[in-house]
Amino acid sequence: MPLEVRVRENSDLGSVVLQLEAHDEDVGYPGHLLYAISWGNEDSVFTIDMETGALSVAGLLDRERVARYNLNLTVYDLGSPQRSASRQLAVTLVDENDNAPKFDKPAYSFFLPENVANGTSVYELRAHDPDEGSNGVVTYSLATDTKDFRLDPVNGRLSVAWPLDHESHDVYELRVVATDGGARSAHAYVTIQVANMNDCPPVFPSERSTAVRVPEDLPVGALVTLVTAHDPDSPRLRYSLLSGHGGIFELDEDTAALRLATSLDYETRPAYNITIRATDDGTPPLSANTHVIVQVVDVDENVHAPVFMKDVEEAEVLESAAPHTLVATFSAVDGDTNQADSAISYSLVGPEGRGVFYIDQKAVRKHRPI
Structure with missing residues (x-):
């Protein structure tokens, strides 16, 4: 019996992995042999015919989940006392190109100033393929016809290749393709907005902090408040949480909607002083901060x-x-x-x-x- 066998991960159910053969010199009933998998088959992807000793595939194999099984195979006779012998068999799964590359996310969005220098790196896109060998090697290409950007086929780095001009082309919609060694592919979309030069920072309507009161039993996902700013030369602003939120709140980067991310507890923390930043899309990007004081109102508990x-x-x-x-x-x-x-x-x-x-x-x- 070999110490190791190799099986393709896409093997059909019932495919024979190995035919075991054992001999017992006893004659008659005591010399009759039965085969079993004594351990190593916890997820039941293999089975053995107890009479013939044929080891076969009984479940779906996936090398990316389990690449190798160590089975302990045992043969028993029917004598009294019963005797047995065991051998270990390593079953290694051979990779098939059953996975396509996958980008970290399906779409990306970036802002670039129109005076950005040629060769500037925009982003290094990443696609992952869990397959082995060449099946897992990913190359990148731009499916969108453009001279203004280039994409490195090896590392996925997207960079500026030509002078940008906001007045002639203010938005780019690029389609990026990732292809593995077995010709499986995936795509992602990259949106690049070219911004004018910027000289006005965002302005919040109130110079002082905004105070809100919320009950501690406010449901997760509920709106706490809206903290919007305006910018005379940058209509689109991006909002972010800087400090003080304690992981309890989340902020929509486009709408400035402050929402509850996890449950509140008055006894744990009765108030939060949250710093929120609004950033415009100008060059250089300008920003302004404001504070939101959230007071948690105690609610009697049953x-x-x-x-x-x-x-x-x-x-x-x-x-x-x-x-x-x-x-x-x-x-x-x-x-x-x-x-x-x-x-x-x-x-x-x-x-x-x-x-x-x-x-x-x-x-x-x-x-x-x-």
Whole structure:
């Protein structure tokens, strides 16, 4: 038996990996042999015919997930005492070009000043291919016909190749293609906006901080406030969080919508002083900062569960009692101080008695004749 076999990762289910052969000198029933995989097949991608010893593929193989299996194969006889022998087999998966390259993201957006120097690097695009060898080697190309930009086929670096002019061409839409050694490909889009020279920074409407109050039970994703600025020569601004947000808030870079990213907790932190920056797309880019003070409002929490005054109640009722006859009255208390949290309602649980009795907010009553 070999120590290692190689199997293509796209092998069909039922494909035979190895035919095991073992011999037992005993005759008759004690010499009959059975085969098994004793360990190493935790995800059940292989199976062995217990009678013939044929090891075959039983599940989907993926080299990018598991590249090698170490199987312990055991053969047993049917004698008494039972005897066995085991051997280890390494199953190495051979790569197939079953993965196309994948860019870090499907679209990219950049701003460039119109006086940017030729040869300036815009961005180094990255596409990854988990396949092995040449199947995983990625080359880059520009599918858009342009003389103004060039793309390095090896490292994916996009750079300026010709003088830019905002007045003649203010926006470029480029299509970048990544191709692996097996001819699988992926594409991404690059938007480049060419900006005029800039001499006015953004201006926020208020020179002082903006203060807002939000309840601590505000749902995640809810809008906290809008903090917009304006710029007389740059209509498009980008917004970012600088400090003070503690990972609790997120800011839309286009709309300046400040939203809740994770849950608030008044007891952990009752206030946040958040610094927000607005940056224009001029050359050089100019920016301005403002502050948003978020005060977290404490919300009473429903901490206590209701408790019955007695664990067990017993009651009697005549079988001739009329409907709506009072059978028993129950009372429970709740330790919460908030009126809404301490309000108690009652209901019957379980199938027994349903249709015969009902409960209102104070007592069990008879519903129909017993």
